[in-house]
Amino acid sequence: MSLVAIQDTFLEAYAELPKSVQQLVQKNIRLLREQKENELKMERYKDAIDSKVFLIRTGPHHSMVVVRPEEEKATLLAWVDRDESAYLWAKRKRFVINQYTGSLQMWTDVEVKGEISEQPNLFADYTDDQLLRLGIPDNQLPLLRSITTEQEFRKYKRDLPLEAFENLARLLNGTPFEIVVESVQEYKKPEEHLSYEAAMKSAYASRRIVVITNDKDLNPILDKPLEWWRIFLHPDQRELVEKDYKGPVRVLGGAGTGKTVVVMHRAHHLVQNKLKSTERILVTTYTKILANNIREVLATMCSEEEMEHIDIRPIDDLAKEIVEKAYKNQARIVDKDDVKVNAIWKEAIKEFGWEPEDLYFLKNEYHWVIQQGGAESWQEYLNTARAGRKKRITRELRKKIWDTAMWFRQKMEEKDLFEYIDILRKARNWLHENPDRYTYTYRFALIDEAQDFHPEAFKMIRALVPEGDNDLFIVGDAHQRIYSRKLVLSKCGIHVRGRSKRLTVNYRTTEEIREKAIDIINYTVDDLEKGIDTGIDTSLLSGTKPEIRNFVDAQAEREFVIQKVKELLSDEIKPNEIAILARFDHTVDRYLKEFEEQRIQAQKLSASMKSDQPKIYCGTMHNSKGLEFKIVFLVEANEEMIPPEWELESLEDEDDKTELMKLERSLLYVAMTRARDKVYITSFGALTKFLQENPKDDKETDQPKKVQTKESIILSESEIEELIHQVLSCSPDFFEKLVIQLLSKMGYGGSVPDSAFVVGGTGDEGIDGIILEDPLGLHKIYVQAKRWKNSVGRPEIQKFAGALIGKNAEKGVFITTSRFTIPAKKYAEQIPQNMVLIDGTELAKLLNKYNMKIAEIHQ
Numbered sequence: 001m002s003l004v005a006i007q008d009t010f011l012e013a014y015a016e017l018p019k020s021v022q023q024l025v026q027k028n029i030r031l032l033r034e035q036k037e038n039e040l041k042m043e044r045y046k047d048a049i050d051s052k053v054f055l056i057r058t059g060p061h062h063s064m065v066v067v068r069p070e071e072e073k074a075t076l077l078a079w080v081d082r083d084e085s086a087y088l089w090a091k092r093k094r095f096v097i098n099q100y101t102g103s104l105q106m107w108t109d110v111e112v113k114g115e116i117s118e119q120p121n122l123f124a125d126y127t128d129d130q131l132l133r134l135g136i137p138d139n140q141l142p143l144l145r146s147i148t149t150e151q152e153f154r155k156y157k158r159d160l161p162l163e164a165f166e167n168l169a170r171l172l173n174g175t176p177f178e179i180v181v182e183s184v185q186e187y188k189k190p191e192e193h194l195s196y197e198a199a200m201k202s203a204y205a206s207r208r209i210v211v212i213t214n215d216k217d218l219n220p221i222l223d224k225p226l227e228w229w230r231i232f233l234h235p236d237q238r239e240l241v242e243k244d245y246k247g248p249v250r251v252l253g254g255a256g257t258g259k260t261v262v263v264m265h266r267a268h269h270l271v272q273n274k275l276k277s278t279e280r281i282l283v284t285t286y287t288k289i290l291a292n293n294i295r296e297v298l299a300t301m302c303s304e305e306e307m308e309h310i311d312i313r314p315i316d317d318l319a320k321e322i323v324e325k326a327y328k329n330q331a332r333i334v335d336k337d338d339v340k341v342n343a344i345w346k347e348a349i350k351e352f353g354w355e356p357e358d359l360y361f362l363k364n365e366y367h368w369v370i371q372q373g374g375a376e377s378w379q380e381y382l383n384t385a386r387a388g389r390k391k392r393i394t395r396e397l398r399k400k401i402w403d404t405a406m407w408f409r410q411k412m413e414e415k416d417l418f419e420y421i422d423i424l425r426k427a428r429n430w431l432h433e434n435p436d437r438y439t440y441t442y443r444f445a446l447i448d449e450a451q452d453f454h455p456e457a458f459k460m461i462r463a464l465v466p467e468g469d470n471d472l473f474i475v476g477d478a479h480q481r482i483y484s485r486k487l488v489l490s491k492c493g494i495h496v497r498g499r500s501k502r503l504t505v506n507y508r509t510t511e512e513i514r515e516k517a518i519d520i521i522n523y524t525v526d527d528l529e530k531g532i533d534t535g536i537d538t539s540l541l542s543g544t545k546p547e548i549r550n551f552v553d554a555q556a557e558r559e560f561v562i563q564k565v566k567e568l569l570s571d572e573i574k575p576n577e578i579a580i581l582a583r584f585d586h587t588v589d590r591y592l593k594e595f596e597e598q599r600i601q602a603q604k605l606s607a608s609m610k611s612d613q614p615k616i617y618c619g620t621m622h623n624s625k626g627l628e629f630k631i632v633f634l635v636e637a638n639e640e641m642i643p644p645e646w647e648l649e650s651l652e653d654e655d656d657k658t659e660l661m662k663l664e665r666s667l668l669y670v671a672m673t674r675a676r677d678k679v680y681i682t683s684f685g686a687l688t689k690f691l692q693e694n695p696k697d698d699k700e701t702d703q704p705k706k707v708q709t710k711e712s713i714i715l716s717e718s719e720i721e722e723l724i725h726q727v728l729s730c731s732p733d734f735f736e737k738l739v740i741q742l743l744s745k746m747g748y749g750g751s752v753p754d755s756a757f758v759v760g761g762t763g764d765e766g767i768d769g770i771i772l773e774d775p776l777g778l779h780k781i782y783v784q785a786k787r788w789k790n791s792v793g794r795p796e797i798q799k800f801a802g803a804l805i806g807k808n809a810e811k812g813v814f815i816t817t818s819r820f821t822i823p824a825k826k827y828a829e830q831i832p833q834n835m836v837l838i839d840g841t842e843l844a845k846l847l848n849k850y851n852m853k854i855a856e857i858h859q
Contacts, residue, residue: 002035003074005200007106008208008232010077011225017062017080024058025080026222032066032075033212042066047087049109050094053078055086065090069196076200076209078106094139097196098161101135102188103204104196105161112142119148120789123168125732126177133181134167136160144168150790154511154542162208166505166540173538174795175504176766176803187235203235229261229507230301236503241265248472250489250496250528254537255517255673256508259475260290260626263448264298266473270444271306274470279443282465283312286452286483288607290626294448296611311442315457316420322427322460323418326434331426334417336367341419344411352404360652361391366405371421372485374455378402389655424456431463443468449626450476450528452483458492478525478533479518482622482667485659487528500527502535508628509673510543516679517672519794519823520665520690523830524801534802536795546672546679550687554636557684558594561633564680565600565616568631575601577630579617581671583644587636588618621671632675634668639686642668665690715845723844724817726854728787733758735787738857739815740769742843745850748781749773766803782809786816794823801831810834815843 014025031039041057045065056064063086065079079089092109121144123131128141136144140160147153150172157165163184170180187203200209210231212218221231233241240251240262253259267283275281283298285291295312302310316333323331334341349359369389375381381402382395393401412418418426445465447453453476465471472494478486489496506514514537527533551557561580568578580591580602588604595602595616603609605619605627617629639645643664651657668690672679681691715723727735740756748771749755755772769783784800786792797814804812814820814828815838828835838846847854 002033003197003200003211004029004033004077005075005209005211006077006221008228009079009106011221011228011231013080014222015225021059021062021080022222024062025064028056028058028064029077029212029218035073045087045090048090049092052095053090053093055090062086065093067095067196072196074195074197074200076104076196094137096137097199098135098137100133100188101163101184101202101204102199103135103163103202104199104209105135105137105164107137107140107161107164108159109139110143110156110159112146120728121145122147122149122153122172125787126171130177130181131168133184134171135164135184136168137164140164157540157542162540163204166538169511169538169540170504170536173536174793174799175536175538176799178766183236187239203238206238207232207234229258233261233265234258234503234505236501236505237262237265240501241269245470245499247467247469247499248474248489248494248496249470250500251473251475251503252477252500252527252533252535253475253503254477254479254506254514254535255670256506256514256539256628257503257537258505258507259477259503260294260448262503263446263473263475264294264301267298267310267446268301268306270470271302271309275309275443279309279441281310282318282442282445282461283310283448284315284318284445284461285448285626286314287449287623287625288314288317289605289609289623290449292607293611293627315447315453315461316423319423319427319457319460322430323423326427326430329416331418331423332416333420333423336363336419338417340415340417341412344408344415344417347411348404348408351407352400354404362401362404364653364656365389365401366408368485370402370405371419372455374425374459376425389653421454421456424454424460428456428460428463431460435463444470444473446473446475448475449480450474451478451481451487452476453487454484455487455492458487458489458494462493474528476528478528479521480625480666480670481525482625482663482670486526488526488530489528490530496529502533504535504537506537506539506541508676509539510541510677511539512543512545513672513675513679514539515793516546517669520669520672522665522823522826523662524832532802532805534798534805536799541676543677546681548681548687548691549683551682551684554590554684557635557682558591561591561635561680561682562594562598562600564633566598569600573631575614575616576611578633579605579619579624579627579629579631579674580633580635581619581621581624581674582635583621583637583641583667585620588620591618591635621667624674625670628674628676630676631678632671632680634671634679634681637668637681637683637688637691639683639688642688642690715848719848720841720844723847723854724840727817727843728789730787730854732787735817736768736785738852738854739783739785740771741857742846742850742852743769743771743781743783743813745852746846767807779811780807780809781811781813782807784812784814786814786818788816788818791819791821792816792824793821794827797824797827797835797837801827801833801835804833804835812836813838816840817843 014022028040042054045053045055052067052069054066054068056066058064058080061082062080063083064077065086067076067078079086081089093106094109095104095106098105123144131141131144132138167180167184171177199205201211237258251259251262263283267281270281283294285294291312291314298310298312299307320331345359345363349356354362369384369386370381373384375384382398442465445461525533549560551560565578569575582588592602592604600616601614602616602618603613605617605623643660648657648660651660736758740758744756756769758769759767767782768785771781771783773779773781782804800812800814810833812833812835814835817840819839820837825837828837
């Protein structure tokens, strides 16, 4: 049979066709695969600028656009439409194998106007050769050189090759050039440039081209042509799905980067290719709602027989089942603040002679140090670090705490009361003692939403799944941690060194939603190990910014939401594409009642909900984890509710308050990133401080002390503008040298000869300069210089922070000709390194103070 491949654009157009025309398309595809071209009405499209473009008549009014390279039996289906629309679409399209990526690219030949803009080119910091190495067709370099703003760049998304657009978008979001170009070369094979067939099959093309090998593959694609996540995988995703690993794997990635999609495809791949008839796969996550969602989707990907070998369940359900089967009694899971639990604590205080006011301290020490640290013996507790606990305690006091805690734990067991952590620990201990007695033999385990798993959960999973190839596949994102604290996999006996990958392309949310959501996270996040997640995500979608509305009271807010929902439904948005999310359950119930009164069908987010029902979803932000909707309303986002004012005030320890603030920020991030197209954020009274432009709280100030300089030089606005204009007129290389000279004049480097020097070059996107503070260079200041007109955002600061971490550096200076956004300043304040930010205004003042004449220096 002849090779036939389908491009994503073809499926997009196919989905819009009448059923009768779709049937004709299917017939034509079958004839192509069977090499019966003589039965097709196919001819070269003479008006197309690419000679490989052909048209296939499909009924009286429609045409398929296909690509047929010379002397190769390979066909790419590119588009299908009514005749005139198909001709117009195909006329200026080119289909060329890119020598740098080895894949078949599609792009539009765009005519570039000869007008010269006064604004600097958006990609001026990169040479033509560098852009070519990112997969940009050489014919499109003039187009790129004409673009001056990111908004203008995103308008050309459909005209550029998809992978080229992605790589450029990553650059704009602050990803270093070297990292982007490395990802381009990662999947290219030397022979891939030889044939169109190889180019269509290349890993790099897999994000938008699928090769049809049989009818079994073709039918599900044409049945659900818009469910692209089933059909197309980014090369990073495909590698994770199909690669054999010599042990556990860790996958990171922000919200919407396709982590759960990878988990499901990986499960399907393993059950088809790696599993014996007596073995099973465990797919586990944190919530029942997400577990049910994964089960529902996997059932459409796998056969009934394959599904019998995949066990999909929340981790706490699994642990509870193990304990109840092992000990033949029902385990009652209680919260640490349950009335029965508090009663036992009060008994323990009396038993060991504590004062009543010690209860808060004792419970927190037990929860955050003993339980979270996994201490099971006096010696383990003695060796457990008390990170974040401000009250210093003696060895003698520690022993008293331990004895009290063990007495408390024993009394809990006697009453068959267990905290969630206790169940995990008991299950793990039983599995260690009885390795061959558990009902199921799991060969592989795939863990989604790993950031919310307690370390004890991972210790239990490690005991449940024997070590071996492909044994554990761990997916998570610490930005979305809403239930637990920091996790270090190696401390759980799980080692992922050399087997980690980060997904960076956001497929769900628009860039506008992603940017607003990531700005909420104003602290560094871990990588599920001992490091920091410094990766930068990029969304390929564009849309409108989140809409924030404030009302005088709750009723006015609800009236707005109800009216907006009615408008969306009248615009043919499906009810189950809309979600109303709130911080608390009572708010959800109020909205459900309101919808009922308005005769609008709605249902509550729960483990028992029906996802195929034409009803609006109403649920808590916590229950939305792992789900997605077209439109999301975040309601009652009030200052006293996010974070809960009463909960914050109940905490005595400042570290506990800080941790609560982090969890609440992450919760808001999770809720916002459930949306694909649009987010409405509503409140009555004051809006949550996490979304206020200038919150009054000192911790939320947009003028962090760390990033202010001490210089205060009086210059007029026109003088500042003139100085910056002079700098922008010079090359990026000159700017880097200018910055280093300025810092030297300011006294940095002292008397050390040649203490300041430039290390970067055009497009380096990393460290631009270094200043030695001593003759041996033991102490260094690292410099980043951005000759920009656009604002420097949080991603650039995050990337520079990552570079400092890579150098094990403590000091950094970031200088720009433009300005820093508030999120950028906040992020610089939060990181452990001492980072000073100097914007264009401050730079001009410093250049004036130290008599730095741009023209003279340039000469």
